[in-house]
Amino acid sequence: MAQAAECDVVIRAGWLVPADEDRTTITDAAIAVTGDRIVAVGTRKELAHWQAGRVIDLPGAALMPGFVDGHNHLFQALAKGLGEGQSIWPWLCNFMWPYAMEMSPSDARAAARLGAVEAARSGITTIVDNHYAPTDLDTTLAVADAIEDAGLRGAVARGILGRRSEVGVKRGQPEPLYRYDSSDELAITREAIAARPPGSRVEVWPGPVNLSYLDQDLMAASIDLARELGTKWHTHCSEGSKDPDTYLEFYGVRPVEWLAREGLLDARATLAHAIWLDDAELDAIAAAGAAVAHNPTSNAYLASGSMRLGDMLSRGITVALGTDGPSCGHRQDPFECMKQAISIQRLATLDPTALRASEALRLGTAHGGDYTGFDVGRLRVGALADIVAVDLSAAHTQPVHDPHSTLVNSAVASDVVLTMVAGSIVFADGQMQTLDEADVIAEANEAAHHLISRNPALAGVS
Ligand SMILES: [Zn+2]
Incomplete structure (x- = not known):
């Protein structure tokens, strides 16, 4: 048994697609993150010795690079x-x-x-x-x-x-x-x-x-x-x-x-x-x-x-x-x-x-x-921890035979349930963790309304 190791976060999920050359899929997967980097990738069993400050369980989701x-x-x-x-x-x-x-x-x-x-x-x-x-x-x-x-x-x-x-x-x-x-x-x-x-x-x-x-x-x-x-x-x-x-x-x-x-x-x-x-x-x-x-x-x-x-x-x-x-x-x-x-x-x-x-x-x-040129786009040890979890438990993504195909052919953007950038969670639990989304939407709507009232022809071109 491997010696205990410490990390900040472990995310466990049904599948993990590292986006490597071999087009690997890991089932019953886990990934460990410390600071802004990925420190371990593998099956849940392989990562069992990692002691994390926080554990996130997403059994119905696939993890993939941002x-x-x-x-x-x-x-x-x-x-x-x-x-x-x-x-x-x-x-x-x-x-x-x-x-x-x-x-x-x-x-x-x-x-x-x-x-x-x-x-x-x-x-x-x-x-x-x-x-x-x-x-x-x-x-x-x-x-x-x-x-x-x-x-x-x-x-x-x-x-x-x-x-x-x-x-x-x-x-x-x-x-x-x-x-x-x-x-x-x-x-x-x-x-x-x-x-x-x-x-x-x-x-x-x-x-x-x-x-x-x-x-x-x-x-x-x-x-x-x-x-x-x-x-x-x-x-x-x-x-x-x-x-x-x-x-x-x-x-x-x-x-x-x-x-x-x-x-x-x-x-x-x-x-x-x-x-x-x-x-x-x-x-x-x-x-x-x-x-x-x-x-x-x-x-x-x-x-x-x-x-x-x-x-x-x-x-x-x-x-x-x-x-x-x-x-x-x-x-x-x-x-x-x-x-x-x-x-x-x-x-x-x-x-x-x-x-x-x-x-x-x-x-x-x-x-x-x-x-x-950023060290992102692959889930591998040492890379920046830009990680996304995509829920695959809905009717339109079930059954999952091949997560690559499900992610590409069946999933849609609103299936994303977690977005992590450099080890920090940016989006989770249905809401942005970094800013007030309602405020952003209201501000954009107001700006859009004023812009079109300055030049109504823009709305007429359709
Ligand atoms: Zn362009």
Whole structure:
């Protein structure tokens, strides 16, 4: 018999899915946590010698790593339910950019708080938030605070736009969207990173908004800033079907090809969407060790396209899942994203093995951890204790033959019963443990109401 060992918390559950390479399932499982780290994982019997300050018993639940939302825009949470029935570019021009221009700092903060609560309740422990409205220093840091105050971790990729490029003019982007010149963008981002440097619970990264229309010099300078300060960087990459063609027309090169040619594509890159890529671009991403965020629900909702997921995974590319914010899917639901990713791949390839449930679960967790650089996304000894418990005892999740399949194909976000981040319980017993949820919802509703009364056309676009 093993010698007694002490820890802070032991959680026991019916199943544990560590999201490892072998797609292991442990039944009658337990996990031990001390401080912010996992100290033991195994069967309940194997962990019997652990003496815990607190024991949580969830026999009807499965434990899994916290989800990583690899691409979000929390500021969009006040526009849930609006902007229906448009493809990506008209949606941006007619709806999202006018909404973004209407946002006040307090609106952005209220939206981020609401979105962070939804994320925590859905089992998301890490958010990469591409924040682009408004992007003054205080608001950028307030969004980071909102994520941290909810108890979550992540990164705010501060949206960098600079001055409107020729591509932006041609594609009809509104001039008022562009508030800062390049040097101001870089200076504010530098200051925000200084306030939340690498290693912070919520970091700040440069987020040059979109590779397909951003000024090339500013794109390069944003990446240089990430290299200088040791952060990752984040951008939208060939989300719209016309993005590569427009880029080719202006610059004579495809967007990712340009990044690679200039030596800008690197392992710090987190590329959102990455739908319309050719083989050479996929090879370049793989060679650089760059990572991608796949946003299946948004890609379907905005009719953007189906990503070449199989071609990425076979090249060894890290592919996180993202919700793309509350306006592009109207729910920050990682379960929906996993299932949508499967459906889209199977429909696009007519291959029922295109993405298996266990692989989809690894995209939402282990790949997400690699994508962000945080030691999360796998339940293993030494990793950060970002742990989620999903109740599988309801009619829609019974019987459980294979927990991977049940979690991906049957469970929904509201089945999450416990969310732990770095060893602290953020959501349990049906309520947030970190803040007053009713207050957050009331504040967001009031902000949303005022915002729409300032620009009623936003509610009319549907
Ligand atoms: Zn996006």
